[in-house]
Amino acid sequence: MKEKNNFIARIKYLNDLPPPQIPPKLLKYDQKPDELAQSSKLITSLYTKTNVNPLVRINDDLGMELDLMKIPGVLDQMDDKYLYGFDNIKLEPKDRVLLRDPRVDRLTKTDISKVSFLRRTEYMSSATSSISSAGNGIVSNGNSNVFLKRKRISQKEEEEEVANDAARLDSKKLVRRIESTFDDLGTSGNNKNRIELFKHPTKKNLKAVKTWSLLPDTVAMDQKFFLVKLAGSAVLDKKERDSLCLETAIFRPVELEEDDWISFYSTDKNSSKELAKGLEQQLDEITEQNSDPTNNSFKFKRIRDYNMNNIQLASSLNELSLTFNDERGVAYYKPLQSKIELKRRRVNDFIKPLVKEHDIDQLNVTLKNPTAEEQQTKDKIRSDYDPIDFPEV
Numbered sequence: 001m002k003e004k005n006n007f008i009a010r011i012k013y014l015n016d017l018p019p020p021q022i023p024p025k026l027l028k029y030d031q032k033p034d035e036l037a038q039s040s041k042l043i044t045s046l047y048t049k050t051n052v053n054p055l056v057r058i059n060d061d062l063g064m065e066l067d068l069m070k071i072p073g074v075l076d077q078m079d080d081k082y083l084y085g086f087d088n089i090k091l092e093p094k095d096r097v098l099l100r101d102p103r104v105d106r107l108t109k110t111d112i113s114k115v116s117f118l119r120r121t122e123y124m125s126s127a128t129s130s131i132s133s134a135g136n137g138i139v140s141n142g143n144s145n146v147f148l149k150r151k152r153i154s155q156k157e158e159e160e161e162v163a164n165d166a167a168r169l170d171s172k173k174l175v176r177r178i179e180s181t182f183d184d185l186g187t188s189g190n191n192k193n194r195i196e197l198f199k200h201p202t203k204k205n206l207k208a209v210k211t212w213s214l215l216p217d218t219v220a221m222d223q224k225f226f227l228v229k230l231a232g233s234a235v236l237d238k239k240e241r242d243s244l245c246l247e248t249a250i251f252r253p254v255e256l257e258e259d260d261w262i263s264f265y266s267t268d269k270n271s272s273k274e275l276a277k278g279l280e281q282q283l284d285e286i287t288e289q290n291s292d293p294t295n296n297s298f299k300f301k302r303i304r305d306y307n308m309n310n311i312q313l314a315s316s317l318n319e320l321s322l323t324f325n326d327e328r329g330v331a332y333y334k335p336l337q338s339k340i341e342l343k344r345r346r347v348n349d350f351i352k353p354l355v356k357e358h359d360i361d362q363l364n365v366t367l368k369n370p371t372a373e374e375q376q377t378k379d380k381i382r383s384d385y386d387p388i389d390f391p392e393v
Helices: 040-049 093-099 142-169 171-185 238-243 269-280 349-358 372-382
Strands: 213-216 225-230 250-255 260-266 298-312 320-325 330-344 362-365
Touching: 250 362, 260 330, 269 298
Parallel strands: 213 330, 225 330
Antiparallel strands: 250 260, 260 298, 298 330, 298 362, 320 330
16 A cells, blocks of 8 residues: 655745846935034034033143044043043942932832822712602603713713823824824925915915925024114115125114214125125134134225114014025024114214214224134023034033
């Protein structure tokens, strides 16, 4: 009699795919050398913002000068594990008891069941029900029906509240809720870059053409900005607007007991372009050569004086100054402190000598790097608006 035999074998198949007809495209990433971690400008900025004195413990007798630039993570991450070699020491198990709070033996535990104000609140109803023994039926009055209905509603509301609390505690659902708000605005998800979702609140026929993300200009939050307006006969004519450089103009206020006014200064077009370019640079990009007063001194000549009227705003967010960055698609806003209205000035002959004494015909303006104390003061104000990029030291 022949027996039936079954054999099991492992068979592997190898399917060599042909090379793709179109080779993969290599993308060229344009990276600015100033943004690299090895950039000297970045290190200069970090050194200016960071107080390095408490990072190094120097012995008065046997102290050594340390080059903090060669120690990774000291300036940018405030990590001092490479300065001192005591972080990798393991604690003995028998010494762990020393980390316990010495007052733990004296702490008294309170029995919650004996505390009346910590008990769960119980609601009593004043509704009564009448039970009739006629026949074997039970009859309830209207008040008890209302009470049962209210009880069901309160239980339903309580269950919904518990479910909402559980949803709040769930981090994944919380992230989904936040992301869904951006989807509704058309800034992310499936609705990203859908301009048709944006509608004007009053003029329904208007359609959005381009959108920008509105963000605060945290770098400039340590400064105060004002809205200057020329009114009446003080308005410049076309010839003056073309000849004067209003982008880099300087308004110098003068306040005396007898009178107050504001002086208007302007420079030539070449100096104005160079100054505007220097103002756009970061603080660490201003080299020592550029900060030399003899090399870069911009001369501003006084044009005329104006009478000023300072109008205080009800809120700092009533008036905003916007700067559009089309490359990043971001519009940065700066809050304006107040409005300054300038009018044509007529000087009384009696105070002309006083005005001539306090007027300055020319201002020499130079750009320089701030000191460490000045930089810390500026960053302290900025940290109120952006504590991530400008942490308090």
